[in-house]
Amino acid sequence: MKIKKSQIIYGILVLVFILSVLPWMKEGIPFTDDYRHHASRAWFVKEEFKQMQFSEWMPYIYGGWPFFHFYHPMFYLITSPIAVLFNPILFLKIATIATYAIALFGTFYAAKVLFKDEEIAMITAIAYFMSSHFLFHATVAGALPRLMAIALVPLASSFFIKALEENSKKMVAVSAVLLAVLFMTHMSVAVPVFIICFMYLLYNTYLNKDLKSFGKGVLIFMIAVLLSAAWLLPLLLEKDYGNFPESEEKIGAPYLEQSFRNFGIHHNGQHYIRSNYFGYATLALAIIGLLFIRKNNTVNFLKVGFIASIFLYFNIFSLLNYIPLLKTALTGSSSYFISAVVFNAAMLAGMTAKSLSKTLKKNYPIYLIAAIILIELYPGLNAFSYGWSGQKTENFINPPALIQAWDFIKQQEGNFAVFSSVGQASEIYHNKQEFGFDWIGCPQCVQKETYRIHNSIWQNFTKGIKDDEQLGYLGVKYYVIPCQHKVENKLAYTNGAVCVYENEKFKPMIDSEAKISDVKYGLDSLSFTSESEKTTAAIIKINYFKPHWRAYINGNEVQISEAWPEFMSISVPAGQNKVLFKYETNTLHIVSWFITFLTIVLGVYYIRK
Known part of the structure; x- marks a missing residue:
């Protein structure tokens, strides 16, 4: 039986995919920078479905923060079924494997749409998938929304080029x-793609000398932004909502100054940093295509994109300084243009490989080039050898003794925060509010003052400085510390390796001279009963986020004041009172969702018409 060429191509792709995901089949998980964040968020998604209570507010870290503010929603929406069905750590592995599939087979499909040639598509897909840029984020960074965005770049870019080339409503949509x-998967990856797509649009307008084609490209951008309105408008318009007006003095006072903590992967004294260089074979083919392939309109689009992305990646002539809001979107780094560089280079490499095979009238160069690029697979697989935890997957990188200590805390009644000096994603295991050291390095995940305080407390703790009164005020009741590090606190639990100490200066999460009872915490709410002989203040150890947090006493709304560092407080009248704090959706969010849904409805109507 004769084997078809397409069967060979699909066989090679499947082989590449299987080889790349094999390390993920074993127990354990790689040590990464960002996995801890995504594990916690996956656990929160699971909790929402378990309680059938879907909240914008995530209460377990840093004193709480809106789930999608300054973070990207699409990854969690796409992967929510995985989060519901599996434990958060297994979720990390499955989500990574799924992203591998999008990157490899999605790029293959994107190139096939552009060139209608499976051999070109195969070379392109392998070149993009095996780039160290992609593998770094999969094996070292662990930034899953960014990884998925990188995987989506070829699809988004290719379909934009195709929409410019064809007069098709479907392709525009x-x-x-x-x-x-x-855009909603990772803004810092998306913005460079938008810019390079705009370069494609300028080239297409020059080529056709027709403003109508320019209008089509602008329409695509407008629809994309309108579809993103449900996330984008609150992100832009509520960016300062975590800050109280600077009008009155806070309850309490700051203690320590800020210092910084750096993250990275270490092995044998070496510090591993990202590599933005991809396979030399891919780069060589891309340059050959850039210089010698002519009279191909699609290739010309890619040439424009390749040159533009190189210029912007290296910020030649300081071009980025002239693009409004770009510095904020890219967090001050032009390195995010590397995804566009790799995409255009991989596409050019695929086309060049096909052209060489036609020139030589032989197909073997295609498969020889595929073999050369496959060599890039080795560094990717080898990356697992220095950063893999060889224990039960659900333990993450946490030793069993540490999980036992967290389990002790889980069994303790009441609401309080935990100070875990070691371990990752601790809130998954003890189900209490973690003080936040594990999240240091994510300043966009919380208000500035809270981040500053947590960061400085961590730095002082590493120097042997700990203020029980301060930490007690912040709601910390237990310290989880390796037993070889002694602290002057009451020992509550030990298993010989990990010790749990009680902070006897702990103050309740609802701190008041009034008698507090009947406390009930929801994902986005808090209710309790207060009883006192006089009017008194109540400090709520939840971060403020205006105007979403509302306070009600006996059904009547009351003003929320600020308590240090960025907690909420209210004045509770004498007598017995029912108090409710509720995180509520505001008009802006409703309007934002309306714009998104209206865009979808009008888009469907336009296409059907």
């Missing part, structure tokens, strides 16, 4: 949807 999905 698909392109806009893909750009919107990319």
Whole structure:
């Protein structure tokens, strides 16, 4: 039986995919920078479904923060079924494998749409998938939304080019949807893609000398932004909502100054940092295609994109300084243009490989080039050898003794915060509010003052400085510390390796001279009964986020004041009172969702018409 060429191509792709995911089949998980964040968020998604209570507010870290503010929603929406069905750590592995599939087979499909040639698509897909840029984020960084965005770049870019080339409403709609999905998956990856797509648009306008084609490209951008409105508008318009007006003095006072903590992967004294260089074979083919392939309109788009992305990646002539809001979107780094560089280079490499095979009238160069690029697979697989935890997957990188200590805390009644000096994603195991050291390095995940305080407390703790009164005020009741590090606190639990100490200066999460009873915490609410002989203040150890947090006493709304560092407080009248704090959706969010849904409805109507 004769084997078809397409069967060989699909066989090679499947082989690449299997080889790349094999390390993920074993027990354990790689040591990464960002996995802890995504594990915690996956656990929160699971809790929402378990309680059938879907909240914008995530209460377990840093004193709480809106789930999608300054973070990207699409990854968690796409992967929510995985989060519901599996434990958070297994979720990390499955989500990574799924992203591998999107990167490899999605890029293959994208190239096939552009060139209608499976051999070109195969070379392109392998070149993009095996780039160290992609593998770094999979094996070292662990930034899953960014990894998925990188995987989506070829699809979003290819369909935009195709929409410019064809007079098709369907292609316009698909392109806009893909750009919107990319935008809501990771803004810092998406913005460079938008800019390079705009370069494609300028080239297409020059080529056709027709403003109508320019209008089509602008329409795609507008639809993509409107589809993203449900996330984008609150992100832009509520960016200062975590801050109280600077009008009155806070209850309490700051203690320590800020210092910084750096994250990275260490092995044998070496510090591993990202590599933005991809396979030399891919780069060589891309340059050959850039210089010698002519009279191909699609390739010309890619040439424009490749040159533009190189210029912007290295910020030649300081071009980025002239693009409004770009510094904020890219967190001050032009390195995010590397995804666009790799995409255009991989596409050019695929086309060049095909051209060489036609010139030589032989197909073997295609498969020889595929073999050369496959060599890039080795560094990717080898990355697992220095950063893999060889224990039960659900333990993450946490030793069993540490999980036992957290289990002790889980059994303790009441609401309080935990100070875990070691371990990752501790809130998954003890189900209490973690003080936040594990989240240091994520300043966009919380208000500035809270981040500053947590950061400085951590730095002082590493120097042997600990203020029980301060930490007690912040709601910390237990310290989880390796037993070889002694602290002057009451020992509550030990298993010989990990000790749990009680902070006897702990103050309740609802701190008041009034008698507090009937306390009930929800994901986005808090209710309790207060009883006192006189009017008194109540400090609520939850971060403020205006105007979403509302306070009600006996059904009547009351003003929320500020308590240090960024907690909430209210004045409770004498007598017995029912108090409710509720995180509520505001008009802006309703309007934002309306814009998104209206765009979807009008888009469907336009296509069907």
